[in-house]
Amino acid sequence: MKTILSYLSPYKILVIVALVLMLVELSVELVQPLLIAIIIDDGILAEDQQAIILWGSIMLGISFLAFLAGIINTYIASHIVQSYGFDIRQALFKKVQAFTMATFLKFPTASLITRLTTDVTITQNLIFMGLRIMLRAPLLVVGSIIMSFIVNPYLAMFLVIGAPFLVVFLYIMSRNGLKLFSKVQKRVDQVTRKIQENLQAVRLIKAYLRGNFESSRFASVADNLKVDNVKAFRIMELILPVLLFVMNVSLLAVLWFGAKEIQTGDVELGELVAIINYAMRMTGAFSMFAFIIIFFSRAKASSERMEEVLKVEEGIEIINEDSEGTTPGIGEIEFQHVSFHYPTTDLPVLKDVSFKVQPGSKLAIMGATGSGKSTLLNLIPRFFDTTEGTILIDGIDVKEWPLKELRKIIGLVPQQSILFTGSIEENLGWGDQAATEELLREAAKQAQIHESIEQFPDQYNTRVGQKGVNLSGGQKQRLSIARALVRKPEILLLDDSTSALDVSTENALWEALEEENATMLVITQKIRTAKGADHILLLEEGQVSAYGTHDELMKDSTLYKAIAESQQEGGEHDELHS
Structure with a gap:
């Protein structure tokens, strides 16, 4: 959690103030039983009205001080937590924006959404609790034990008999809690992904009447989350009964032996009342431990997920926003023996692809689904880097172009x-x-x-x-x-971007684009669109099957000729098949 907590550094003074105020509250709570003992022994039993008024006034004064400290502490803690949440969300979002596409593919979208929302909120809750009660609870236990020994060491011994057992028990439960809540957060990712997928496909689901089917699939994923949540909380819920049982046994021992000591005169009544007060405070503090362990376990799991994003060092795009700019490009594009496969697989998408596009010319790219057309376009603005070979823009390797300058000369219209x-x-x-x-x-x-x-x-x-x-x-x-x-742009990349246009609108579009002094790479499934290009690149299973003008390919490419004939027979809007 070190990386996550480092985002509290700008607010360290406020954190210190909040902790001091929390210690003021704690000190008052620890002093009160001692003052009650003095009022009982020196005031009530001694029938000294002045002592009762004096010590009672002191108790009232410090209680008001604790009240003010608590209000101010809550106000400061809320400010710290909300500011921290804003900062870390900004840092996470900025880091995700800097991911290369290869890095982005390593993180499911639903998981990134959960990390920027739910996980941040969980860590915010932990920090707020830390500034309000998380540190206060263990300090109250330790402080109550110390004050009990100050009041009466003999009776205090009975309060600490079960302490070693409780320390080991809490340690084991916190470790189990961390594992269980890490699993729960992964289940939350799955639920978020399922919701996101269904909301995006809502029209298709309605059209195919698959609402009940998708509901059953969602129920399965949500049930897994429920089962893991129940398992986690059931184990966590064991904490409170065990803690209360041990503390109640200790309290009974204090009452039993304290009563005997009062009869012999070795312990005053006020001392026994003070010890009982400290025991009750310890019991209350221990009852908070269950919630603290749950919050800490969930926050620890969430912080590790956020740190996984923040600590990504490889696969980060470096874009210099302050660069002065370069001379406008002319738009010449050349692929030299380019091969590529995605980082998640060794299966090649492009194999030894070579071609050259002159400035201001138009290249139509055709091929069956999965032939590598979109991947080819994605390599030009360096969404991915080539596995082998070189891509040149205006004679310069794209890897040598500053990313900002490279992408400034490119206009992209995605599929x-x-x-x-x-x-x-x-x-x-x-x-x-x-x-x-x-x-x-x-x-x-x-x-x-x-x-x-x-x-x-x-x-x-x-x-x-x-x-x-x-x-x-x-x-x-x-x-x-x-x-x-x-x-x-000097380079215009259109990835099957006119598929929804009618013939007359598309023709008018291409006529208007002729006025643009831009090199155009157009992925298309239509022969009539390809005919208007200066050259046509035909891809087949990631390799160049043919390259040339429409007339050249009609003569030299059997595949292209077959495509052209099929579209003439089936109509201009038939899509490419092979």
Whole structure:
């Protein structure tokens, strides 16, 4: 937990103040039984009214002091905990943003969500308890034992008889608790992942009437969480009965032997009352130990999960935000014997791929599902690094380009159109925050979405729902293209980004894009789209099957010719099969 607790460093003065205030409360609680003993022995039994008033006033005064200390402590502890939560969430989010795609794939999305939400909250609760009662409980036990020996060593001996057993018992239970709650947090990840998956696929679930089936699958995952939670809490719930049993036995021993000592005159009544008071305080403190161990075990498990993210050192993208910028690129792209496989497998996705795209030209990339088309595009902005071979942009290895400068010259339109909650204008401006209103509208016109936007009641101020749920597939694709065009990129990567467009809209789009002085790599399944490209790259099982113009491939590539003939027979919108 060292890494997690280090985020409390900016608030160490406030932490010290909170702990001092907690010690003030503790000191008052430890002194009170001693004052009660004095009032009984020197006041009530001695029938001294002045002593009762004096010591009673002192008790009232220090109790008010403890009351004020408790209120201020709570206020400061709350401020520390909320500030800490903000800081560590920012640190976790920033670290995740810096992950390379290879590193990102090592952490399930649901797990990252849980770490940034539930795990942070659990550690916040631990810190708050630490500043309020977690340290106070063991200190109250130790302090009560010390004060008991000060009052009467003989009776105090009966309070500590079970102490060695309790120490060993609590140690064993805390270790078991840590293991169990680590398992519980993993179950929470699974539940979060299942919820996330179902919410994303809600339309498909409804369309296929699979609601009951998915509910049963969720019930299975939720049941696993319930079983592990019950197992963890059942073991933890053993703590309190055992602690109370041992303390009650000790308390009975104090009462039994204390009564005998009073009869012989070796112990005063006030001393016995004070010892009983300390025993009751110890019992109350021990009763909190069960909750403390539960909170600590859960927080320890959560902190280890957060530290796993924060301690990632390899697979981090370094982007210098203060770089001055480089000379605008011309957009030449060259693949030299590029091979690639994902970090999680040795199965090659691309094998010895070589080709060259001249600046300002358009390359259509075709191939069956799983042939490596999208992977090829992902290597250009260095979402992943090649396993073998070299990718050159303007004659420079992409690994030698500063990431910020490399990605500034690239406009990416992914296969799945991603839009953010906000207005249409904000989504378009997401491509370039410095873009003017005129530039946004120019990009929208090129992407053939301007007229559609103008028909909305709020036009460019129209709110886009989460992931663009209130827009059609074609509208989302065109907005994604416009967002990329706002950047005025030297290289434009389109990953099957016109699949939802009708023929006339797509033709108008390509005509508008001819005005762009950008090198375009277009993944497509349509022969008519490929025909408009300067060159066509045909991939088959990760290898270059053919490269050339449409006419050249019709002559030299049996596969391409078969695809073209099948689409002529089945219609222009048939998808590629092989």
